[in-house]
Each structure stands twice: as C-alpha cells, then as structure tokens.
Amino acid sequence: MRSLVVTGPGTVEVQNVPRPSVGDDDILVRIRACGLCGSDGFYIARGGIPPREGATPLGHEAAGEVVEVGTRVTGIAVGAHVVVNPMAAPSGIIGNGGATGALSDYLLIEQAELGVSVALVPEHVPFAVAALNEPMAVARHAVNRVDPRPGDRVVIFGAGPIGLGAAISFRLRGAESVVVVDLIPERLETALQVGADAVIDSRTEDIVARLAELHGNAARRPGEVRPGTDIYLDAAGAPVVIQTILSAVKRGAKVGIVAVHKKPVEVDFGAILNNEVSIITASGYPTEIFEVTDDIAENWERYALLVSDEIPFDEIDRAIELATTPGAADKVVVTFD
Known part of the structure; x- marks a missing residue:
C-alpha cells in the first residue's frame, strides 16, 4: 500500500x-x-x-x-x-x-x-x-474548558477550522451571541454561514469598539470602553490577539487559548489583576474525540462549509x-x- x-x-x-x-x-x-x-x-x-x-x-x-x-x-x-x-x-x-x-x-x-x-x-x-472529527474535538475541548452558560456573549479570534468549529459548539451550548474576528473576508463569510451572529474584519474595524456595540459596554470607569463580552477565545495564535483581549476584557470574563503560540507573549498581570480575568488553556481532546461525532452526523452540511x-x-x-x-x-x- x-x-x-x-x-x-x-x-x-x-x-x-x-x-x-x-x-x-x-x-x-x-x-x-x-x-x-x-x-x-x-x-x-x-x-x-x-x-x-x-x-x-x-x-x-x-x-x-x-x-x-x-x-x-x-x-x-x-x-x-x-x-x-x-x-x-x-x-x-x-x-x-x-x-x-x-x-x-x-x-x-x-x-x-x-x-x-x-x-x-x-x-x-x-x-x-x-x-x-479530530479537529472538531479540539474545538469542542476548548469550548468545554471555558464552560459557556446559556446567554453568554462570546468572541472568537481566528476563523480557521478550530475557530469555526468552536463557533458551532458555542451555538450548540446556548451562547446568546457569537462573534468571529478575522482578516480574511472569505473566512468571515463562512463564519456567518456556520452560525456566527456577527463578524469583525480586523483589517478595517476597531475590534473593541465594535464588540462594545454588539455586547454592550461594561466599563467600570467613565470614558472607558470594556465590551460586555463574557468569553474570549484565541484560535489565531498572534500576540496582538492576546494584547487586544487583555486591554479590553471586562471584570470576571474568561479568556480561552486554544491556538498554538510559536513565540512568547508578554502579559502585564498587574494591569489585569483588578479585573479578575480567568485565563484558560485548552490542548487536545481528553474526552471529546467522539463527543462531536453525533453533532457532525446531524449537522454535516454546516460542518461541510469548513x-x-x-x-x-x-x-x-x-x-x-x-x-x-x-x-x-x-x-x-x-x-x-
């Protein structure tokens, strides 16, 4: 063979x-x-x-x-x-x-x-x-790790297969709003087709301002902009994504990281301390490998878009x-x- x-x-x-x-x-x-x-x-x-x-x-x-x-x-x-x-x-x-x-x-x-x-x-x-099935298990594990609740407002950075798979899983878990950020228009169109409520083109749009429009402003001080986003998921792996998220995250939000970062990313923990941010990493699929199989079978036409x-x-x-x-x-x- x-x-x-x-x-x-x-x-x-x-x-x-x-x-x-x-x-x-x-x-x-x-x-x-x-x-x-x-x-x-x-x-x-x-x-x-x-x-x-x-x-x-x-x-x-x-x-x-x-x-x-x-x-x-x-x-x-x-x-x-x-x-x-x-x-x-x-x-x-x-x-x-x-x-x-x-x-x-x-x-x-x-x-x-x-x-x-x-x-x-x-x-x-x-x-x-x-x-x-295998990459969707990776995406599902990332979603399971951040443990969304019905009504949560979510943003995903990166509209590759893992990010789009996560978008589908967040919808299945009852997220109120799923927003996807990317810089490739064709990927953003696919994100809308698989169920994202809105997309943000990072080349031309102010990500933080747009998220505040979509998810409300949860800032604690006058003149500040902190979107009311409950969950951020990094499926892109670019340092600027982490910097953007941590500069804007609201108090008590969750930040999930499933992307592979090939270089160290500097994080100012002092700047985010008062916001009590939960940073949650996800790797592989300890239990999810066949958790996604029935979803793919039931919704295969949606997954086919990936x-x-x-x-x-x-x-x-x-x-x-x-x-x-x-x-x-x-x-x-x-x-x-």
Whole structure:
C-alpha cells in the first residue's frame, strides 16, 4: 500500500509498504479521507517527530471504511464507516510520532474498541466531512474548558477550522451571541454561514469598539470602553490577539487559548489583576474525540462549509503546498479512491 512518510527536513515521500496484517483484536480501515493539520506542516519542516526523525508516517484526521475485522472484535462490522481516535493507538499516536499514519491507503487499528479507538459514522455523511472529527474535538475541548452558560456573549479570534468549529459548539451550548474576528473576508463569510451572529474584519474595524456595540459596554470607569463580552477565545495564535483581549476584557470574563503560540507573549498581570480575568488553556481532546461525532452526523452540511479543498492522494504534494501556505486554503482534506 501507499503511505506518506517524512524522510527529512522539508521532504516527504510516498512509500510502498506492506499492507498491515489484522490480529484477532484489530480492524483494518481503508482510508477514504484524511485532513491536513498545521502540525503536519510543522513535522515536515523539522524532519519528523522524536524518536522518528526522518521516518515519520503522517496523517491523523482520518475517516474510512472497515475492510477487515479481527475475530475478537465486537460491535464493528466490515463495511462500517468510522472515524479514528489517533490518541488511542498502542503503538503511538497515529500520525504524530507513532508507528502508523492515516495518510495511507489502509490503517491498522490495534486493539479496536468501539467508542475508544473508533466511532461509527452514518453512511450519509461524506468522508471528507467525517474527517473533521479530530479537529472538531479540539474545538469542542476548548469550548468545554471555558464552560459557556446559556446567554453568554462570546468572541472568537481566528476563523480557521478550530475557530469555526468552536463557533458551532458555542451555538450548540446556548451562547446568546457569537462573534468571529478575522482578516480574511472569505473566512468571515463562512463564519456567518456556520452560525456566527456577527463578524469583525480586523483589517478595517476597531475590534473593541465594535464588540462594545454588539455586547454592550461594561466599563467600570467613565470614558472607558470594556465590551460586555463574557468569553474570549484565541484560535489565531498572534500576540496582538492576546494584547487586544487583555486591554479590553471586562471584570470576571474568561479568556480561552486554544491556538498554538510559536513565540512568547508578554502579559502585564498587574494591569489585569483588578479585573479578575480567568485565563484558560485548552490542548487536545481528553474526552471529546467522539463527543462531536453525533453533532457532525446531524449537522454535516454546516460542518461541510469548513472544508475548502478536497484533493486526491495522487496529488499529495499539491495538497501539502496548499495547506502550508498561509491564507491559501482553510481546510484541505486528502481523499482516496
């Protein structure tokens, strides 16, 4: 079978490797779609992941069809459509330094267990949409961490897949208002389509003033502007986002950070002390990997708006270039015939 492997800094190769053998406790999934993540570009640039530098299989946002089932596996049948929990693989995280990657024709799921390593997906859900399950779990964990209450007013910085997934989750949790901030008009349009109440173009609008218009002014001193926003979520990863949030946040607000910041960000804690701001970080999906699956199945047409490009595995080089070029695409999903 074919499998995409990092072979050195900045280089990948489609290798011919043996099709996995299925043990009694395993299943074999024919991959039908696999999303490209920002981390994939990072692994390619650095030449792999310890301890597999120079030989790292890629791909962890997988959806596919079960083609073989071990004799001791229950609840999973040949032909079932499934999404995969890459964290559950005994041989290491799939596509993240483990022995296997989902950018392959087939993926062995060792010690397969329904609800732990895989979840079933209805056949009406396109594989490219089902492949959003893993990044949407990241978004859902971020929302769970800030714990929105019905009636909360929310703003999300960054209208990439995680930010848009969070917007959908905030709506499902009963947020009164969801506002999305970005600087790419096409992304802002998608944000409105998936359920945001309003968007702010950070290139042309005063973010703080606009939020005060949308969420009211909760300032405690005359002449001050502090939007009545209850929850801020950073899904952008730019230092200016943190600076903007902390300069405007109202007393008692929550600031969630799910974006990966590649450089240190200076924070003046003295300036925010009196506002009793809660800064909450979110990483991965400790329990959420299959919490989002039913939502995707029920609302798949809304989630489909997040997929900007579907590119066949035969054109994997083009897919990687598109996914790793800033602003060139929103969500690239690699498809398999």
